[in-house]
Amino acid sequence: MLPPIMHLHLEAERNALRWSIERMIQEVRSHQPGGCLMAQYLAHMLLFLQALRIHLAKDHPGTGWFYAFADKHLSSANRAIHAEPAKNWTLAELGETAGMSRSVFAERFKASVGETPIEYLSRWRMLLACDRLEKGDDPISVVAPALGYQSESAFSKAFKRVIGCSPRQYRGQGNSATETRPAP
Incomplete structure (x- = not known):
């Protein structure tokens, strides 16, 4: 969703990216344990997030x-x-x-x-449910109220509407379950 090229017009934007690049160079040159890994993470975190912040700060109409x-x-x-x-x-x-x-x-x-705020809330709850079903072994009777559903059947109905299968089927899919998960 980011543009392929971004022009940095403000001095503060250039300074922030310059600092990020200088810090990565320091990490690589220091030969400290984990320096290359730190530089890699700095590149991902600092450069990407800074670019994202700059892009979002401009008054671009967008959806998401x-x-x-x-x-x-x-x-x-x-x-x-x-x-x-x-x-x-x-x-x-x-x-x-x-x-x-x-x-x-x-x-x-x-x-x-x-999407509407309530649709967003429902999808967010289902993302959390997917994570809990993939990584945990809590029964659905515990997951449902933890995500705001008054009954297991209401949760299962909402889950099937958003995800396309029942929570039990989703849990049974194992590692292939992430293919069914909705985007954030």
């Missing part, structure tokens, strides 16, 4: 979850959803968290993310 995190109002609602996925969120509460009316929030969220 990271555009919502670039919006100061929507990001507070997204952080709340991510912090408390099991909470029974309403549009009014999320709008209030974002400092907007319910209707303005819902419209802006949909325009920015490409």
Whole structure:
């Protein structure tokens, strides 16, 4: 989603990337244990994240979850959803968290993310459920309420709608399960 070439117009942008590159060079030249690995991680973290921040800071219209995190109002609602996925969120509460009316929030969220806040919440819960089903052995009766579902059957129905199979089938797929997982 990033452009192939980005022009750094601001001195602060150039300084941040210059610092990142200089730090990577120091790591490689220091011959410290793990220096090459540190340089590799710095390249991924610093350069990519800096490029992403610069891109998002420019007023580019775009659709997707990271555009919502670039919006100061929507990001507070997204952080709340991510912090408390099991909470029974309403549009009014999320709008209030974002400092907007319910209707303005819902419209802006949909325009920015490409889905409604409740659809996003549901998909986020299912991503968390997929992770728990892949990595843990908690029964579905434990996973469901931990993600905000009042019953195992409500959770299973939502899971099947979003993922395309039941939680039990998903767990039984083992390592091939990640192919079914929805994108963030």
